[in-house]
Amino acid sequence: MYTALTIARRELAAYFVSPIAYVVTAAFLVISGYLFSIILITSRQASLEGLFFNITVVLLFIAPFMTMRLLAEEQRSGTIEVLLTAPVRDWEVVMGKFLAALGLFAVMLMLTLTYSIMLWRLGGNPDWGRVVSGYLGLCLLASATLAIGTLASALTDNQITAAVIAFAILLLLWLIGAAGNVATGAAGVLQALSISDRYDDFARGAVNLADVVYYLSLTVGALFLATRVIETRRYR
Amino acid sequence: MIEAQGLVKRYTTRTAIEDISFSVERGEILGFLGPNGAGKTTTMRILTGYMPPSAGSASIAGHDVVYDSLAARQNLGYLPENVPLYPEMSVAGYLDYMARLRRVSQRREAVARAMEQVHITDRANDRIGKLSKGYRQRVGLAQALLHSPPVLILDEPTVGLDPRQIIEVRELIRNLGGERTIILSTHILPEVSQLCQRIVILNKGRIAAVDTPQALTARLQGSQRIYLEVAHPTPETTVALAEIPGVEQVQEQAPGVFDIQHQRDRDLRQSIAALVVERGWGLLELRAVRMSMEEIFMQLTTQEDSATAEPYAEAPAPEEELATTS
Numbered sequence: 001m002y003t004a005l006t007i008a009r010r011e012l013a014a015y016f017v018s019p020i021a022y023v024v025t026a027a028f029l030v031i032s033g034y035l036f037s038i039i040l041i042t043s044r045q046a047s048l049e050g051l052f053f054n055i056t057v058v059l060l061f062i063a064p065f066m067t068m069r070l071l072a073e074e075q076r077s078g079t080i081e082v083l084l085t086a087p088v089r090d091w092e093v094v095m096g097k098f099l100a101a102l103g104l105f106a107v108m109l110m111l112t113l114t115y116s117i118m119l120w121r122l123g124g125n126p127d128w129g130r131v132v133s134g135y136l137g138l139c140l141l142a143s144a145t146l147a148i149g150t151l152a153s154a155l156t157d158n159q160i161t162a163a164v165i166a167f168a169i170l171l172l173l174w175l176i177g178a179a180g181n182v183a184t185g186a187a188g189v190l191q192a193l194s195i196s197d198r199y200d201d202f203a204r205g206a207v208n209l210a211d212v213v214y215y216l217s218l219t220v221g222a223l224f225l226a227t228r229v230i231e232t233r234r235y236r
Numbered sequence: 237m238i239e240a241q242g243l244v245k246r247y248t249t250r251t252a253i254e255d256i257s258f259s260v261e262r263g264e265i266l267g268f269l270g271p272n273g274a275g276k277t278t279t280m281r282i283l284t285g286y287m288p289p290s291a292g293s294a295s296i297a298g299h300d301v302v303y304d305s306l307a308a309r310q311n312l313g314y315l316p317e318n319v320p321l322y323p324e325m326s327v328a329g330y331l332d333y334m335a336r337l338r339r340v341s342q343r344r345e346a347v348a349r350a351m352e353q354v355h356i357t358d359r360a361n362d363r364i365g366k367l368s369k370g371y372r373q374r375v376g377l378a379q380a381l382l383h384s385p386p387v388l389i390l391d392e393p394t395v396g397l398d399p400r401q402i403i404e405v406r407e408l409i410r411n412l413g414g415e416r417t418i419i420l421s422t423h424i425l426p427e428v429s430q431l432c433q434r435i436v437i438l439n440k441g442r443i444a445a446v447d448t449p450q451a452l453t454a455r456l457q458g459s460q461r462i463y464l465e466v467a468h469p470t471p472e473t474t475v476a477l478a479e480i481p482g483v484e485q486v487q488e489q490a491p492g493v494f495d496i497q498h499q500r501d502r503d504l505r506q507s508i509a510a511l512v513v514e515r516g517w518g519l520l521e522l523r524a525v526r527m528s529m530e531e532i533f534m535q536l537t538t539q540e541d542s543a544t545a546e547p548y549a550e551a552p553a554p555e556e557e558l559a560t561t562s
Contacts, residue, residue: 003337007337014324014325077322078316078320080320081286081314082316084285085285085309086309086334086338087310087337087338
């Protein structure tokens with residue numbers, strides 16, 4: 001794990017020397033800030049529920065940009081050859097990369113805590129339980145989303161391709177619940193698979209074990225596949 | 237220190253290397269020589285654990301590169317071809333990162349020492365992306381030396397450097413030899429004869445020859461050659477020289493300059509000298525001609541095309557299972 005953290009640390013530093021981290025964070029804050037004010041002004045309620053739903057959508061769009069570089073760039077530039085000939089396990093590389101992306105998102109999410117503080121300072125009394133569960137859900141959703149992005153980045157040595165693959169997978173998982181409207185018989189199953197429908201309960205203040213397990217298994221599954229992809233890269 | 241036994245690497249459409257076996261003793265510098273695409277990089281990538289062989293096995297310091305990969309990798313430093321580095325990092329930052337990954341115990345000292353060894357201490361805080369090719373090469377080399385590994389594998393360590401840098405890097409490699417075991421690849425021929433105790437000549441994925449530079453030179457002279465220069469050649473000089481027992485062929489390359497090919501293991505210089513003096517042709521120069529590394533290389537890699545390619549073609553297909561295990 002020490003090795004994975006070392007890799008994560010380097011990767012996080014790499015985010016902040018390139019413009020990517022700043023652009024993504026700025027875009028995220030502008031959009032979420034705009035949504036926060038709009039929702040607050042129109043609803044006049046000290047609640048973050050609406051904002052949380054909107055943040056999940058924003059995440060769908062920015063996650064591919066946060067992860068596209070992770071493994072694709074190492075493979076394009078050949079630095080992965082140095083990495084994989086050092087005494088480093090394949091899963092440590094994948095885990096390190098994923099943790100860096102998650103770390104960046106954690107920084108972004110931390111900055112949105114200002115919204116809660118504002119609600120509180122403005123005299124509102126938000127339901128703190130819902131705030132906490134909403135944030136917990138966002139962290140879980142982000143970890144699943146970013147793990148899928150990491151997998152996409154392992155599949156190719158081209159960053160744009162990695163972003164498109166990640167976006168396609170995420171969008172599919174996002175919309176799969178909607179297919180339940182047509183295939184009514186399988187509606188339950190399809191909704192259970194949907195990455196977005198799973199978030200509803202978190203925003204409403206309910207933390208279900210099933211939802212936690214869903215996001216965690218998606219994360220672990222994607223990272224496991226990414227590790228296998230890196231392993232099989234060696235055979236080509 | 238390094239053992240390779242029957243290494244084979246097949247890709248879906250082609251075979252990169254076929255039946256590569258060799259061993260390197262502690263402290264030895266072994267050179268891989270061969271045209272582009274001969275399998276030098278593939279062989280090195282297998283030794284470093286970057287890719288597993290389709291068949292055969294290899295070990296570094298007694299650790300199998302597939303089954304005991306981490307231990308094998310801990311014992312080696314690798315400079316890949318083209319020296320891939322992270323352009324956004326500083327030299328010292330990058331070396332510190334690699335030292336962490338290698339779990340070097342005294343990182344600061346190790347980084348300082350490695351930078352010292354390749355003379356880049358004054359560039360410690362420069363961004364790697366802004367360095368010249370020569371400096372990047374040194375950063376790559378410093379990275380390979382960080383953990384003082386007993387085995388070094390260097391893929392074309394001097395490519396792209398200017399002549400002064402080449403001399404510096406060769407000097408460095410020579411100094412590292414003796415305590416470390418080194419494999420280096422190159423297509424610069426004088427480099428191997430200067431640096432290496434033994435040479436592996438690769439061609440089309442197969443070993444064409446393994447020997448010391450001296451032995452290769454001697455072994456490959458199927459027939460010895462003598463250079464003769466006389467002041468007053470006559471039309472019958474060529475004929476008379478050809479009649480000396482043991483001479484196979486005589487060529488007059490320029491007026492008075494002869495290239496004499498004779499059988500191995502016979503020194504004909506005395507009889508030739510005697511003949512020249514007896515006929516009064518006026519001896520100016522007489523010496524045995526040694527084949528240069530270039531000529532040996534050409535001879536080996538062109539012979540390979542017609543002669544030695546066949547026997548290996550029908551080799552039994554080694555098992556593919558290795559390719560599916562991790």
